[in-house]
Amino acid sequence: MMKKKKCFYYTSMFLFISTFYLFSSARTGYTAQSPEDLMTKIDSLEQLLLYEEACVLTHELLEQYANFDETDRVLLCRAYLKKSFCFGDEGKTVESIVVLEKALAIAMQIKDSTLLSIGYRELGYRSTIAGNYEQGFEAYRNALEIDTKLNAYENIAISLNAIGKIHELWKQFDKALDFFYQSLAIAEHLNNLDQIAIRKASIASAYKSMQNFDLALDYLERSLALETELNNEVRMGYRMDQMGEIFTILGDFEKAEEKLLSALEIFRNNRILVSESIVLNHIGFNYMKKNDYENALNRYIESLAIAEQTGFNNMKQKNLRELSSLMQKKKNYSEALEYYKQFVAIRDSAFTEQARRQLLDFQVKYESEHKEKELAIMNQKRLEDQLKLNQARQQHILMFGIVTILIFLLGTLYSRFQIKKRAQIKLSEANRQLNLMNQTKNKFFTILAHDLKNPIYAFRNISTSVHENYAELSREDLKYYTGELKNTSEKLCAFLDDLLKWAASITGRLVPKADSIELKPLFEKLVDLCSPMAKSKKLSISVDIPNGHLVWADRNMINTIFRNIISNAIKFTPENGWIKIQSNMQSIHTEIKISDSGIGILPKDLPKLFDIGNDPSRIGNSNDKGMGFGLFLCKEFIDKNNGEIRAESQPGNGTIFQIVLPNKQPK
Template sequence: MKYILTAILFFNIIFAQVNLNEYLNKLENSKGTERVDLLNKISEEYRNISDNAKAIEYAEHALSEALQNEYTVGQINALNNLASTYILSQQLEAGIEYARRAEIISKQNNYKPGIAAVYRNLGVFYIYSNKPQFALDTLKIAVEMFQELNDSVSMASALMGLGAAYTRVNEIETAINLFEDAAEIFSNKGNDYQAAHAYLNLGSLYSTIIGDYQKGLVNSLNALEKFQAVNDQVKAAYAMIIIGNTYESLGDYDKPIEYYSNALSIFENTGNTYLIANAVNNLGEVYKHRREFNIAIEYYIQALNKSKEINNEEGLGVALNNIGECYYELENYLLANDYYIQSYEFLERLNDKYKMSISLNNQAAVLIKLSNYYEAISKSKKAIALAEEVFNSDEIQRGYENLYNAYKATGNFKAALENYLRYEEIKDSLVNERRSSELAKTLADYEAIQREKEIELLRKNSELKQAKLDRQENLTYFFIIISIMLLVFGVVYYMRYTERKTMNQKLLQYTNELNEINRTKDLFFSIIAHDLRGPFNSLLGITDILAEENIELTEDEIKHLSKEVNQNARNVFLLLENLLEWSSAQLGKITFNPTRFDLNEIVTQNINLYRKSASNKELNLVIKLDNDAFVFGDKNMIDSVTRNLINNAIKYTEKRGEIKVFTQKNNEHVLFTVEDNGIGIPQDELSKIFDLDSNIKKPGTENEKGTGLGLILSNDFVKKNNGTISVESLVDKGTIFKVSLPIK
């Protein structure tokens, strides 16, 4: 577990970098208000190079001489400088005191630049005090005021603060947009040094949270180069930490030690305890990944002691958790549990739900090892609830895995199976998202080999097609025999009953039924022939690579290709499972088990299931759920309906589109609505989308595949639950699906 440096990076880049020696030379011959202004600028410059002691010294001189000269603007600037530096140094009480004094004087004199700077300082104070909502409110005001003052550089610094605040509430996309806006403003002003801070924040988010390591490295290395160009060693050390994090995430555990150690040396020279604690914690992390747990514990203890010196509760919680993880790996479960509990106490006080979910899952895992299964179940459920609030998919998955292990150990196999299925569902979703780009790269690397195998693949595909045709021919004969039997039955019936009209009606009925069977059969095989070909081609291509005699693959490559075989097999299995569910529905074999349940629960589950897919397309999800949304029906069928409609909306909405999901109680029914601004449905297809005969199948906006059965199944299931489903759509405008379900 790590803590992110993002929030503190923006704060000391408010003013453009100039020659410090030039200001010091001018100071000797200055006096009055000019001297006060120079003292304030020198203070700002020392803060820019992380010499906080000097920054405070010159700001105090500026404040004293501004009071002597009754220079109000100089006094306000000095107070804001002192507030900035003390807050940056983690001396929050002193910082907030100076900020409040600056606020009073600025408002008394209606000095708007001073008021804007105060709001910016207050925003930073709230970030460090773990009050992100207060930080968001005050920093938004600061941005607006700097914009009104046409002070673009100061506005960019406030945007950086706002990005840090959004990072604390886990709105990462918004934070990235703000950092990119700030970087653009600084670059346009020719302030590359200030832009480097934005690049560093972007590198941190891309590497440590989003997992886009290429963008993380590009931004972090860019920042490192710019900081070293002006000999700003402290900021260069920040960049080294982020670069080390990136290499560590990529599984390279040698380079991170070099980067972390260099950063630690720089931080130790500055005497900044917070940064020292961060660097040694990172060293502990890399040694933990190398499974050198005793060395890792030594570094974590150093981080713990440094965090105690400055009463940094986040650092204490992180270090204690990490020590617990090492003892868990060393199989000292009692000691591991003790450290996990201590860690959680600090994280709970901070209300850091992201890290709390990690700590609770760690506690659950160790409690399972200690055979305390019921407490482990309680911890896991709480971990899942917190992880869902902050969309932490990894910890949601871990929570269900812990529940599966705990329930299995208690003999409650039904609950164990339910949680295992949820675990696999989330795991498959994460694997698909994380490995799709890797699969594309692997296939591209072996494109030449695949071309050489093309003739063999075509032969195998031909054999597969012939086998399918043989099976289809056998089924055709079977249906012909059935048809003959029905015809004979009709003749016998005709001979026994002389009423020609009745006989004709019966024959017509049987003929229609036979046609329906044939249409169903044709569609069934069409789906199989089309949708199974892709996964099997991928399987054949990968297995050919593995079977090639003249190719040498590393262990990692073999492992990767094996995972791809497994994933393609899963895709085939899921396709067959959907087809079986459809065919069971056609034959009336699905058990109908209506109960009263909360529709919001399954809607929320399915939104979370597809949230990453929506994020990949940069879709804006607008969710508005009625407090009372209990309905009466078969929960599994309605789950299938909501899942299909949400998935279709994501599939057929262009990037950066918007999807709205609502539930609304209306008299004796609850209305479930999914609205998108996607590609829409042509009017000539609109009336046919629930019709099996039409077999309308379209790829998504990014060529996503489907069987074409989702809406047909949804229509059948809604009707079976005494509900209604309707659709409204305009091409290039979007589509609205509405499902009305009874409440009893």
């Protein structure tokens, strides 16, 4: 036992000293070293799994020696390949592709087949991630041709599997399965358990896309068993992600969530951004199927952010499409339409007709080469069978021509029908949007009339009373009436100010100027401004906000938001009531809660509070109904400051407004 401990101790010390020496030399004083020595250190760091340090050293090597004519071209090509891997691991897909093209240019100059094969396979992978399937397909085709000449069967299996994945993305599932099974056969012949596990997972993915879920789960369980046996944590995460997605489709949401969360933890621990984006999307889909729309929305947005960071266009499309569906379920049709427009814009550029033609060319070339190899080893019987087949083909030429003409005519008629149908759909949608805009315009004018009515009527009534009874009024009466005129004019000015701000906001002239704002002094000032109104109704207003609670927002907009909400609370709270203002600061956002003991709001009216398409005069329970124009402006300003607002209420139990705003500047 003591010997084992000593052995472990000396081994650990050796690795520590080696790592320290390698990394410290990467940081200081190696400018006099040759590029060969630096590459040796990079390889050593990678063997010790110190990939970040290896990346640092690779970047610095290229900065010093990339432009030296004396630098070994093979070594320089290897350095560029390593740099592309580093960019890929950092989620910088575009930068990775740019560096790969430099590496491939050098490999072509020196005619190094091995480096060309590595470069093309990596280019195929990065291009596929970026959604450029045409470039990815071409790169894998080049790698397959080179590896076939080199008899590099393991690499042939990798390229065949990758080409199958692109067929799967193009929804050509039978062809995808053909390539997957070819790749699996090579892996089994080589008895490569790692590759066998991956190939079975690829086959499962194709069966899942074909909705053959039983076969898909069977292959995934076989693959996961191999990955567990090999103790390959990352690929165990891939399999659990695939299984979780299938369980969601089958309606077993709890089992799906268990698998997906386990996969997410693995990918986050290993900082695999692309896979993290995929599994977050699958978790969002699982939540949406469970009708848990808020959690679904959060996961989709996280997945979309990572996909945009890494240039993962395929996952960007998937997130945008599913976000559009989610917003339709939430009846937020404007957001649903916006997400769908973004999805269509990316989708239309992802797969061109040129890619289809190149795919066909490659298929013909690949099949021809395969047949030539088979012909070289065929016996006489195979040749006779081929001759009979050719004769049969000649006999059916006439029939084939007739069928082709009929298909062409039917296709033309169908195409014209579809064009006409799409035009009718567009016209109907345009009419619907026009009617909706007219309805919204009418309701907007109703809102303005409702909120202007009370102040203007008050002006008229007070001024009429003063005018008709001037001789009989005492100084106290005059002071009271002029005070009422002052209060009414201030309310009217505040409303008109809000209206002008809203108009500037929707026309794009009002741009938020965010800053760090401490909440406690802001609310204390607002409460002082509103205290005359509160005192007139004998209301108590308490501010329970600790020092140091912040938000990152536009100060003027935030003042307008909270002033409107507090004014509404005073307006709808009976005498001797209370209003409380509280805050809860978390890591990236702060939640502000404004509650009152007012008359409350009916549940059916809550969804209408922030919708400009609803008549505010129908909301509320008091004689003075309506939240007024202010809440629409609050919603507009909170959206511009990347926040959220929601309300909770029951008639007779008061109302709680919750506002969530960021407390840090977005990175």
